Amino acid sequence: MKKRKFGLVLSSVLAASAILGACGTKDEDKPAKEKENENASSGESNKEGAFSVAMVTDVGGIDDKSFNQSAWEGVQAYGKEHNLEKSKGFDYLQSKSDADYDANLNALVRRNFDLIYGIGFMMEDAIAAIAEENPDNKFAIIDAEVKADNVVSVLFKEQEGAFLAGVAAAKMSKSGTIGFVGGVDIPVINRFEAGFVEGAKAVNPKIEIKSKYTGAFDKADLGKITANSMYSAGADVIFHAAGATGNGVFSEAKERKKKDPNANVWVIGVDADQYEEGKIDDKTNVTLTSMLKGVNTAVVDISNKAKNGKFPGGKKLVYGLAEDGVKLADSRGAIPEDVQKVIDEYKEKIANGEIKVPEKVKK
Numbered sequence: 001m002k003k004r005k006f007g008l009v010l011s012s013v014l015a016a017s018a019i020l021g022a023c024g025t026k027d028e029d030k031p032a033k034e035k036e037n038e039n040a041s042s043g044e045s046n047k048e049g050a051f052s053v054a055m056v057t058d059v060g061g062i063d064d065k066s067f068n069q070s071a072w073e074g075v076q077a078y079g080k081e082h083n084l085e086k087s088k089g090f091d092y093l094q095s096k097s098d099a100d101y102d103a104n105l106n107a108l109v110r111r112n113f114d115l116i117y118g119i120g121f122m123m124e125d126a127i128a129a130i131a132e133e134n135p136d137n138k139f140a141i142i143d144a145e146v147k148a149d150n151v152v153s154v155l156f157k158e159q160e161g162a163f164l165a166g167v168a169a170a171k172m173s174k175s176g177t178i179g180f181v182g183g184v185d186i187p188v189i190n191r192f193e194a195g196f197v198e199g200a201k202a203v204n205p206k207i208e209i210k211s212k213y214t215g216a217f218d219k220a221d222l223g224k225i226t227a228n229s230m231y232s233a234g235a236d237v238i239f240h241a242a243g244a245t246g247n248g249v250f251s252e253a254k255e256r257k258k259k260d261p262n263a264n265v266w267v268i269g270v271d272a273d274q275y276e277e278g279k280i281d282d283k284t285n286v287t288l289t290s291m292l293k294g295v296n297t298a299v300v301d302i303s304n305k306a307k308n309g310k311f312p313g314g315k316k317l318v319y320g321l322a323e324d325g326v327k328l329a330d331s332r333g334a335i336p337e338d339v340q341k342v343i344d345e346y347k348e349k350i351a352n353g354e355i356k357v358p359e360k361v362k363k
């Protein structure tokens with residue numbers, strides 16, 4: 001960590017019974033506890049030589065049960081591995097709107113974090129600008145590419161994991177209709193949709209797929225309304241790639257399952273294992289599986305590389321099935337063995353290059 005040097009101003013304050021002076025005391029001579037408190041308030045690490053890491057969320061927030069949460073779990077794991085304290089050695093700032101991106105990134109730069117992550121495609125411009133303004137600082141962008149020597153770009157082949165989700169959805173559907181709920185209509189979410197559609201059609205060319213983008217990653221009410229429309233139109237499995245908006249999809253599915261315990265109503269989660277989001281009681285859960293995206297793993301990996309002097313600045317790192325960057329979560333028995341066998345067969349074909357999954361839905 002870089003040390004800030006504090007100049008002490010020679011001053012004296014006259015009071016009725018005492019005179020208090022700070023006459024040239026050096027920072028090094030301060031009691032350890034006092035220095036620790038100063039460091040804590042400034043957000044700097046009080047650990048000599050500690051490599052610190054921080055992140056800025058997109059509008060989905062740190063508790064979106066999905067993308068941002070996965071990234072934060074990675075930052076926390078790095079901090080725990082190196083015995084760092086929150087706010088000193090690792091931290092995050094949450095963005096309530098895209099207007100917060102620049103301010104949050106600049107705040108972390110001022111706090112002297114060694115590596116700063118921008119989480120999400122929406123932060124591409126903000127990371128590009130701050131990287132240019134601070135060429136000696138290290139940055140990472142998730143789900144976008146910024147061409148700068150002090151930025152590592154981290155991308156995932158979402159379409160490959162989503163293909164497996166499509167296979168699972170089509171094989172588990174009893175109605176012959178499934179749904180996809182996306183957040184904002186951007187390339188990364190397009191990849192989710194493309195893979196889902198391709199996988200579903202691979203095992204059932206006649207499957208009907210309803211797709212809708214809500215236009216937001218932080219509107220659970222929109223997710224619920226959209227899911228209600230799809231389930232009402234006959235869909236029995238919905239895959240969401242909508243961040244916190246997807247929480248509304250789970251809410252709708254659980255409500256329907258409570259009303260009719262025999263209903264074939266499923267949700268496929270995204271980014272993190274969303275099994276708990278689908279839980280109704282100890283015996284009932286509407287989460288079929290989740291398409292895991294190893295954001296947390298990538299964050300730990302890159303942070304350790306940077307700490308060890310091997311920061312991959314200027315590079316684009318891409319994680320797919322072959323790199324174990326995307327996969328399906330354990331279904332806890334919701335997916336029967338015969339269906340799982342089909343999923344595993346497609347997984348192997350994609351990983352070895354036999355199947356190339358498109359990044360956009362074929363028109």
